[in-house]
Amino acid sequence: MNFWTAWPEHLLADVSLWSADLAAPGAEVQRMEPYADLFHLDVADAHFVPGLLFFPDLVAALRPLTEVPFHVHLMTEHPASHVSAFAEAGANLITVHYENGAEASMAIEQIHRCGLAAGLALQLETPPDVIVPYLNEVQLILLMGTRLGVKGQSLDPNTYTRAQTVRQIIRDAGYEGRVKIGVDGGIREQTVPFLRNAGADLVVPGSLVFKSDHLDETFQWLHALSVPTTDGNTSWKKEI
Template sequence: MIAPSILSSDFARLRDEVDEVIRAGCDWIHIDVMDGHFVPNLTLGPPIVKALRRHVQATFDVHLMVESPEHWIPAFVDAGADILTVHYEATPHVHRALQMIRESGKRAGLALNPGTSPDGLSYLLADVDLVLVMTVNPGFGGQSLVPSTLAKVAEVRRMLDEAGRQDVHVEVDGGIHAGTIRQARDAGADVFVAGSAVFDEPDRALAIESLRAALRE
């Protein structure tokens, strides 16, 4: 699945940008939320998600790059998120955060930074619907994929498969474009966040088809 990240979109025409990539054939809309603490940048909050939700029917894949995500989960649930992903590193109570998301009726994701071991996932296998392996350090768009993270993608996929959790998505975010997407797929990913690879291109349909074509090669 292709999930364009609106972090790379033109915020001045955000609804039009989202409509365009949906018409171009994307699967999800990836929404990066940054608090200026867990990561250096500051991005959008629940009101923007709520405003988009009134006009957009696509799956909203909300990635919370925030400290203490437990404080923000209810607001993003109310705003219309479909999937909420929290960082393993962002709270000492990650199990509680995942349970909060699932109890709200939403799908729960767990994100792992490039330097974070997947070992902790072994205690949370029953509590996730998605695992997001960050293939760059979070906080900025336009970075190059960190090659060592592909081995982590493979390890996460192996852990899930051995636990009988083939239903859990493995998502990758960072440096994904036509030249890297197949490597990520071969490692075990099935959801691909693409920011500049989609929004920096004038023809978004062609950009998304180029990613799909790379997966078919």
């Protein structure tokens, strides 16, 4: 878990490989390697969410191509049953969903037994205060900004408030700097600055970066966004 405690203070780009050219994922990883803080690999089982996505074999095939950490996002039923395979394939951080119920805690325990960092994801309808019992167990709270399993959606405007609430919960519980806040879905040029100001430490960009004609400028802009305010600033409300 050492990689997770040594991050720079800039906004982290957890680059979503779901938006890459899937005919050439290895080339896409190498294209993004100079810029990405993590690579985000969604895993879907067609039960927890629609569709099927990314498997351990792909993670293992990509692992030798880069030293950038891999973040595996398990959108599956029975997540604990998948942890070991993705850990062996080369994951560094594995996130499971609160909505998995008691199985989420089982999966988090398994993630730590594998020596990896753990994240907890919350769907749109899940109240932020459910994270409190997990703050001593996870390194990331990942807020979904859109419905699961569908690309290209607009960010739910409640995500700004949810990010600010999660940040306050983390601060009040004494976990500031130990548990990071990420947002996955609806990551656009016009939403990222407001998400950062509302409390996000990490975003999961897809088309924002893969469709960029100027990667240097895009990532320089993203990484340069100022740290979240700590004085209750709510300038993000202008976006709603």
